[in-house]
Amino acid sequence: QKEVEQDPGPLSVPEGAIVSLNCTYSNSAFQYFMWYRQYSRKGPELLMYTYSSGNKEDGRFTAQVDKSSKYISLFIRDSQPSDSATYLCAIIVSSGGDMRFGAGTRLTVKP
Amino acid sequence: GAVVSQHPSWVICKSGTSVKIECRSLDFQATTMFWYRQFPKQSLMLMATSNEGSKATYEQGVEKDKFLINHASLTLSTLTVTSAHPEDSSFYICSARGLAGGQNEQFFGPGTRLTVL
Numbered sequence: 001q002k003e004v005e006q007d008p009g010p011l012s013v014p015e016g017a018i019v020s021l022n023c024t025y026s027n028s029a030f031q032y033f034m035w036y037r038q039y040s041r042k043g044p045e046l047l048m049y050t051y052s053s054g055n056k057e058d059g060r061f062t063a064q065v066d067k068s069s070k071y072i073s074l075f076i077r078d079s080q081p082s083d084s085a086t087y088l089c090a091i092i093v094s095s096g097g098d099m100r101f102g103a104g105t106r107l108t109v110k111p
Numbered sequence: 112g113a114v115v116s117q118h119p120s121w122v123i124c125k126s127g128t129s130v131k132i133e134c135r136s137l138d139f140q141a142t143t144m145f146w147y148r149q150f151p152k153q154s155l156m157l158m159a160t161s162n163e164g165s166k167a168t169y170e171q172g173v174e175k176d177k178f179l180i181n182h183a184s185l186t187l188s189t190l191t192v193t194s195a196h197p198e199d200s201s202f203y204i205c206s207a208r209g210l211a212g213g214q215n216e217q218f219f220g221p222g223t224r225l226t227v228l
Contacts, residue, residue, distance in 0.1 A: 008152070036219075043115075043204050043219035044155070088154060099145075099217060103154045 003027055006089055006102025015111050019076040023089035023102045026070065030100075032092040033065050035074045037085045038104065044088060048074070079109045113139045115207050117220035124195055125228055132190045132223045134205030140185035141207035145217065146178075149202040161188055185209070195227045 006023045013019055021035075032051045036044035048063040050056045056063045064073040072091075076083055089102040114137040124130050134144060143162050147155040159175075161167035161182035169175045179191040188207075192199055202224050206217040 006154075041202070041222070041224065043117075043206075043221045045219065046216065049216065098157060098160065101154045106152075 003100045004089060004091055004102045007105055008103045010106040010108060012108045012110060013079055015079060015081060015109055017079050017109070019074075019079050019083070019107060019109075021074040021076075021087050021089075021105050021107070023072050023091075024070055025072070025091055025100075027093065028067070028070065029093050030070075030091045031094060033063070033072050034090040034092075034099070035061075035063055036088045036090055036101075038088060039085045047087075081109050081111050084108045113137075113207075113209075113218045115141075115205065115218045115220040117203075117205055117223050119223060120221060121224045121226075123226045123228065126196050127194055130192045130195055130225060132192075132203055132205075132225075134188045134190070134207070134220050136186045136207040136209060136218070139207075139209050141188070141209040142185065143208045144182055144188040145206045145208070146180060146188075146190050147204045147206065149204060149222075151202075155204060158190075192225065195225070197227045200225055200227045 004025050034049045035047045037047050038044040050063050053065050053067045060077045062075040086104040086106050088104040090099045116135045118133045146158045149155045158173045159167045159169045161180050163182050163185050167180040182188040202222050204222040206219040208217045
């Protein structure tokens, strides 16, 4: 079983839709949760970072963590064509530890 | 966020040659640098972790004699792919962790695309 599971998609939605991206993880010791966005042929950029169960909101983006279910989500409201990218979840066991990535979900937002 | 650069951004080489990729943290000191490899439509796979001034720690299955990593300073790490072969063609991405952000924040470089003919 992989440490971090993420559906690679692809996922295609119309402009303005709410997008839900999800990851599950197997190790309950994971403590820190990130979402990265990666445009084609570019390095990943950090979108959001959280370490506790619950929701964290930043503009159109909301990160949600449910430690009891080992499930993390990223919601994108009012999606835009510029949101088209691959979204990767990443998890760290402990402070300063190695990062483990999900497979990444390719998202296309159609105008 | 902090800036990490990579050079070159794209390199094409013949089979059997060696290629050096540089990773620099431009506005912070990187105590730890990571090297990842990403094949098309796949996620990032950690190759090795290096701390300034010490030997790199390689992930299982990554040949340390083929992928030479040097982290000589707090702002520079290099990855040398020795005797590159077509199967080494991939997107190589470095990331750096240091005093710029929280201890758990890693800043990624733009990646280097390696094509081995």
